[in-house]
Amino acid sequence: MVLKAEVNERLCRVGEGTPMGEVWRRYWFPALLSEEVPEPDCDPVRVQLLGEKLVAFRDSNGKVALIDRYCPHRRVELFWGRNEECGLRCVYHGWKFDAEGNCVDMPNEPDESNFKNKVKIKSYPTWEAAGVVWTYMGPEEDMPPKPNYEWLRAPDSFVHVSKTFESCNWVQGLEGGIDTSHSSFAHNENIHDKNALRTRVKNPKLEVEKGPSGFTYVGIRDLKEDGVYIRGYQFIMPAQQMRGAMVKWKTGEMEEFPSIAGHIWVPIDDEKTWVYNFIYSGSPDVPFTEEFVMEHESQFGRGPEDVLPGYKLKRNPSNDYLIDRDLQRNKTFTGITGINTQDFALQETSELPFTDRSLEKLGTADSAIIAARQLLLEAAKELEKGEKTLRGQDPETHGNVRGCDKLLPPGNIDWRVALKEDLTAKF
Known part of the structure; x- marks a missing residue:
């Protein structure tokens, strides 16, 4: 599917009024992590989503607000504001705004003035689940139900979510995530290990099946007499990937059981992206341990020693990701x-x-x-035609799927039948 320049623009740009920007504004998606606004009346934080500059704060009642970053009086940043008594007060002239964007105090105007009642700034609704603050930035009358992904229903001790800054357009991140064959190359951590499942067969057969939330797709690697290795993925509109991952776990003895991991790529603007990374236990009986979470994040390059303030990676374009050419020559495919x-x-x-x-x-x-x-392009067309319901909004369908990673017996097996239970949510 080669895209002409004008179609590529439709796909990638997310500003207000752009086709894909309007698609994004019809979904609930992550705005920030709950840890960024950890307690009532804590420091406000700058947020940018879909090209819009906003500020977030947790008010005195614990509600997370997401409002226009600039005071409507003289357009100074509300980031400098005082978070106090259920509102954010601009430090320039004292104008104060609540979580809904209402001006609740205007102390530099006469006492008898009702000017404050006429002033309201942009605000977006928020909702918290799995340590993530979610928002909806579209028309109120078109607001879909809140998301119900399986990892949002898992108990706290069964799920972990992190966030990383990526300096590229959201589509580049998304397309890298849903590309399955690159794992045989870019993520080959031991070029001498000829038995690794994704190394033995570097050209998996891909099958894609579209559904009400997006599509299910599988990478099928035929290992001949050793069986058929299938990695099952879910793509959930507009930009979520879920995949399976078999991991070793300490449950008295070392035991192999499934976990499910994935990402959501959230556009900051046309050139920058927040990547939300989640992993949750595939077994309702086995919670995560802190040691496992730390090991997992480090393996993916997101451990405490790998991340700078602002969720930016220490390995980045400015230092060529600290590529080790000797490591590349002798052990790993990339040296990164x-x-x-x-x-x-x-x-x-x-x-x-x-x-x-x-x-x-x-x-x-x-x-x-x-x-x-x-x-994605189909959703943009549907929205332009006046369609109110988009693929992936329905919690009944997107909440019932998960990724899986499984080795099946040798033979010609229909993965739709063999993996039906494995691709179905358990929480």
Whole structure:
């Protein structure tokens, strides 16, 4: 699916009034982590989403507010404001705004003035789940139900969510995430291990099946007499990927059981992205331990030692991701430490502001990427025609799926039947 320049613009740009920007504004999506506004009346934080500059604060009652970053009086930043008594007060002239954007105090105007009742700034609703503050930035009358992904229903001790800054367009991050065959190359951590499942077969057969939330897709690797290795993914509109991952776990003895991981790529603007990373236990009986979470984050290049303030990675374009050419020659495919850091190196150094997709040469390995582009552009057309309900908004459907990672017996097996339970939510 080669995209002409004008179609690529439709796909990538997210500002207010753009086709894809309006699609994004019809979904609930992450705005920030709850830890960024940890307690009532804590410091406000700058937030930018879909090109809009906002400020977030947790008011005295514990409600997270997301409002226009600039005071409507003289357009100074409310980031400098005092978070007090259920509102954010501008330090320039004292104007104060509540979580709904209402001006509740205007102390530099006469006492008898009702001017404050005529002033209101942009505000967006928020909702918290799984340590994430979610928001909806579209028309109130078109607001869909709040999301109900399985990882939002898992108990706190069964799920972990982190966040990383990525300096590229959101589509570049998304398409890298839903590309399954690159894991045989970019994420090959031991080039001498010929038994690794994704190394033995580098050209998995991809099958994509569209559904009400997005699509299910699988990478099928035929290991002959050793069985058929299938990695099952979910793409949930507009930009969530879920995948399976078999992990070793300490439950008295070392035991293998499934976990599910994934990402949501949230556009900051046309050139920058927040990547929300989640992992949750595939077993309702086995919660995470702090040791596992730390090990997992470090493996992906997101451990405490890997991240700078502002959720930015220490390994970044300014230092060539600290690539180790000796490591590349002797052990790993890239020489870059951290699975997601490897992704970032390839995505952040691509063309700016976004890839020229008219020059691409896509093959059968790119079936999921092609399907995602089709669904996203289709949603933009539907919205322009006045459609109110978009694929992926319905919690009944997107809440019932998960990713999986499984080795099946040898033979020609229909994955839709064999993996039906594994691809169905358990929480």
